[in-house]
Amino acid sequence: MENILTSETIYASQMQCGNLTQIKNLARQAIRPRTDNYDLQCTALRSWSVNSGPMNEFLRQSAADIKKFQLSRIKNLVDNAYKNVPFYRDFYGACGYEEGSISSFSDFETLPIVTKTLLNDFCPSIRVNSPDVLEFANTFRTSGSSGKPFTVYTDDEDIVLDHLEVLRFYNSCLQYPLQESDWIYVIHHSGLAFSSLQGKYKTFQLPDLLADTPLGEHLLHLRPRLLITLPSYLPLILKHKAELQLSGVEAILTNSESSTQFERTYYSKALGIPVFDEYSSEEIGLIATQCSYGTYHAVEDGVYLEIVNADKGGFGSVICTDLNNELMPLIRFDHGDIARKRPDLKRCDCGSPCTALLEINGRRDDAFRTYDHQLVPSASILAAIDDILVTPDKTLGAFRMIQKSADELELVTHYKGQPHMPMVEILAQLTTRLSVLFGYSITLSHQAVEALPELKSYKRRSIVREWRVE
Numbered sequence: 287m288e289n290i291l292t293s294e295t296i297y298a299s300q301m302q303c304g305n306l307t308q309i310k311n312l313a314r315q316a317i318r319p320r321t322d323n324y325d326l327q328c329t330a331l332r333s334w335s336v337n338s339g340p341m342n343e344f345l346r347q348s349a350a351d352i353k354k355f356q357l358s359r360i361k362n363l364v365d366n367a368y369k370n371v372p373f374y375r376d377f378y379g380a381c382g383y384e385e386g387s388i389s390s391f392s393d394f395e396t397l398p399i400v401t402k403t404l405l406n407d408f409c410p411s412i413r414v415n416s417p418d419v420l421e422f423a424n425t426f427r428t429s430g431s432s433g434k435p436f437t438v439y440t441d442d443e444d445i446v447l448d449h450l451e452v453l454r455f456y457n458s459c460l461q462y463p464l465q466e467s468d469w470i471y472v473i474h475h476s477g478l479a480f481s482s483l484q485g486k487y488k489t490f491q492l493p494d495l496l497a498d499t500p501l502g503e504h505l506l507h508l509r510p511r512l513l514i515t516l517p518s519y520l521p522l523i524l525k526h527k528a529e530l531q532l533s534g535v536e537a538i539l540t541n542s543e544s545s546t547q548f549e550r551t552y553y554s555k556a557l558g559i560p561v562f563d564e565y566s567s568e569e570i571g572l573i574a575t576q577c578s579y580g581t582y583h584a585v586e587d588g589v590y591l592e593i594v595n596a597d598k599g600g601f602g603s604v605i606c607t608d609l610n611n612e613l614m615p616l617i618r619f620d621h622g623d624i625a626r627k628r629p630d631l632k633r634c635d636c637g638s639p640c641t642a643l644l645e646i647n648g649r650r651d652d653a654f655r656t657y658d659h660q661l662v663p664s665a666s667i668l669a670a671i672d673d674i675l676v677t678p679d680k681t682l683g684a685f686r687m688i689q690k691s692a693d694e695l696e697l698v699t700h701y702k703g704q705p706h707m708p709m710v711e712i713l714a715q716l717t718t719r720l721s722v723l724f725g726y727s728i729t730l731s732h733q734a735v736e737a738l739p740e741l742k743s744y745k746r747r748s749i750v751r752e753w754r755v756e
């Protein structure tokens with residue numbers, strides 16, 4: 287039977303709506319990524335069966351062995367970038383870099399830091415190691431927290447590796463590993479790279495969760511072992527507590543927005559299910575994942591993580607080097623987030639030797655609020671902007687969305703050319719999407735500017751709430 291699986295039946299996981307119309311309507315809005323195809327699912331499944339063991343072993347090595355691995359990866363990555371990527375050739379050349387000159391982490395850490403703004407000044411063909419493959423490469427174009435659209439290019443191998451790291455993290459949150467027939471339930475505007483691996487490890491994705499979504503009923507229908515969600519949905523999920531527990535969900539995993547340990551502990555206790563947080567981004571993939579002791583551990587086979595310019599409290603900028611993206615290397619990439627590293631080098635009580643972050647303070651909670659002070663997830667607002675303005679629109683230079691009152695929003699844009707469709711149409715689509723998120727009609731005004739006005743204390747914020755509810 288397995289041999290006759292077609293591309294359509296492979297995506298059948300999204301059809302498992304259990305005759306619930308509201309679920310069906312939401313599920314239909316999920317966007318299937320280009321990578322979610324038969325061949326790549328096959329590659330990922332094969333890779334998972336061969337590599338899941340060694341990938342677990344990797345995390346049981348000594349910290350010294352992990353560092354040794356990272357340094358050798360970094361040497362190759364930097365040399366290849368210098369040889370094959372025009373941007374790095376000039377950038378490193380200007381500071382006197384020569385091939386083979388990294389022999390320690392301190393050598394590496396003298397290389398200049400790269401930012402999104404800097405990379406955005408160069409056209410994509412200058413930022414990759416092979417301009418010929420650009421049109422076939424996977425792209426992630428993100429609004430990001432800085433409000434300046436940025437495109438990341440990756441190859442299929444990187445997509446598969448990122449997915450395997452995600453599966454390994456899922457297993458670390460469970461008492462026993464995911465079985466091939468288990469379901470993963472994702473309540474998130476962006477789903478996983480694969481809806482299943484050829485019908486195994488199936489995922490169901492709800493791009494949004496609304497007040498009247500029959501989540502409990504659907505969980506009882508699918509009986510997933512894991513629930514992946516935005517932290518802002520936790521209060522709504524709590525309303526389905528009884529069904530959630532009956533359905534057998536063993537752990538809840540949060541990502542994309544910052545949430546406090548306090549909040550997660552609260553919901554974990556209220557639901558009687560552990561909640562684990564993940565720190566990840568479109569640009570890098572998984573960066574760090576929480577263990578059962580609440581510590582964030584860097585995913586050291588995927589990323590080399592530094593905290594630089596730390597203040598007295600230990601908070602500094604998160605600098606990431608993606609160890610697997612050879613196509614468009616991101617080396618010493620400033621993520622625009624703030625985090626605090628564990629000051630000593632003691633092994634975590636969970637046994638992990640990996641770099642430990644105690645707190646991630648980035649992507650401050652910029653959430654808009656409704657009349658009755660309910661949170662509207664910033665990630666969902668950014669997703670609406672991504673879908674309607676950023677992804678199709680190559681001419682949008684920067685934007686900011688401001689909440690003026692309970693039902694008034696203002697969009698400020700800086701365009702570098704003509705928008706892809708009339709502004710009236712863009713605003714109408716956006717108003718509809720935002721009204722759904724708020725649960726009532728909002729009005730959206732628009733201001734086109736030459737440059738975004740600087741904000742005194744929140745330079746990086748593209749979502750700003752001026753309306754004070756407290």
Ligand SMILES: [Zn+2]
Nearest residue numbers: 577581634636
């Ligand atoms: Zn730990």
